[in-house]
Amino acid sequence: MDEVLARASDQARLLAEGGLDGILVENYGDAPFFPGRTPPETVASLAIVVREVVRSTHLPVGVNLLRNDAEGALAVAVGAGARFIRVNVHVGAMFTDQGLLQGHAHQTLRKRESLGSALPILADVMVKHATPPPGLTLEGAARDTWFRGMADGLILTGKETGSPVDLETIRRVREALPEESRIWAGSGADPGNAADLIRAFDGIIVGSALQKGGKAGAGIDPIRVQAFLKALGRS
Numbered sequence: 001m002d003e004v005l006a007r008a009s010d011q012a013r014l015l016a017e018g019g020l021d022g023i024l025v026e027n028y029g030d031a032p033f034f035p036g037r038t039p040p041e042t043v044a045s046l047a048i049v050v051r052e053v054v055r056s057t058h059l060p061v062g063v064n065l066l067r068n069d070a071e072g073a074l075a076v077a078v079g080a081g082a083r084f085i086r087v088n089v090h091v092g093a094m095f096t097d098q099g100l101l102q103g104h105a106h107q108t109l110r111k112r113e114s115l116g117s118a119l120p121i122l123a124d125v126m127v128k129h130a131t132p133p134p135g136l137t138l139e140g141a142a143r144d145t146w147f148r149g150m151a152d153g154l155i156l157t158g159k160e161t162g163s164p165v166d167l168e169t170i171r172r173v174r175e176a177l178p179e180e181s182r183i184w185a186g187s188g189a190d191p192g193n194a195a196d197l198i199r200a201f202d203g204i205i206v207g208s209a210l211q212k213g214g215k216a217g218a219g220i221d222p223i224r225v226q227a228f229l230k231a232l233g234r235s
Helices: 002-018 040-056 070-080 107-115 139-147 168-178 194-200 224-230
Strands: 023-026 062-065 084-089 093-096 099-102 120-125 153-156 184-186
Touching: 002 224, 023 040, 023 099, 040 070, 040 093, 040 153, 062 070, 062 224, 070 084, 084 168, 107 120, 139 153, 139 168, 153 168, 168 184, 194 224
Parallel strands: 023 062, 062 084, 084 120, 120 153, 153 184
Antiparallel strands: 093 099
C-alpha cells in the first residue's frame, strides 16, 4: 500500500499542477473487475487511497468503484472526503464482460440520504465495454437515468476505453432531456477533439490521452496534460 499511496499522490500532484479541474479515482488496476459489490479489502484500500489524494491536492476528488459498486463508492467518498461519485450502471441493465450488470438507483440514493450526504452522482448512459438489452434506446436510457434514477449528471462514452464519443449522441440526448440537465463526455477525449467536446458537453472526463503513450493506467505524462489543456485554450 505504501507504493500505491505514493503513486496516487504523485499522479494527483501532476494533474493539479497541470491545471486540471478535478480528479476521479478508480480501482482501474483491479481487472478483472467484480461485477457488483466489491470485497471489504478493496473498499478499505480505495478509501485510504482516496483520502491520500484528497489530502494531497486542492482539487475536487471523485470515486468510481469498478465495476459497479455504487454503495461502496459512496462509503469511500463520504469517509475519505471526496466530492462526487461515478456509477457505470445506475438504472436498468447492461451486458458486459462481467456478465449482466444491474442498476441499483433505489439503494444508492437511499444510502446517500442515510449517510447524510448530498454527493453528486454522475451516471453513465449505455456505458462503454457493454451492450444494451434489446429494445433500449439511447434517449430512453438517458431519460430513465435523469428522471427516474435522479442522477445529478450523465456521462456518455464511446464503445470502449479510449474510444471517442460520437457527437451525434449528445445531440440526441440533449433533445431528450430538459435544459438543466448536465452531460459529460466520458471517453476518447484528446487534443484533436477536445475543443469540439467542450462546446458540446458540460464537462470532459479524460484519462488515456493524459497518460504515457496514450495508454490508460500507464501514468500521467505532464507533456500530454499541457497539450490537452492547450487544445482547450487553457495553457
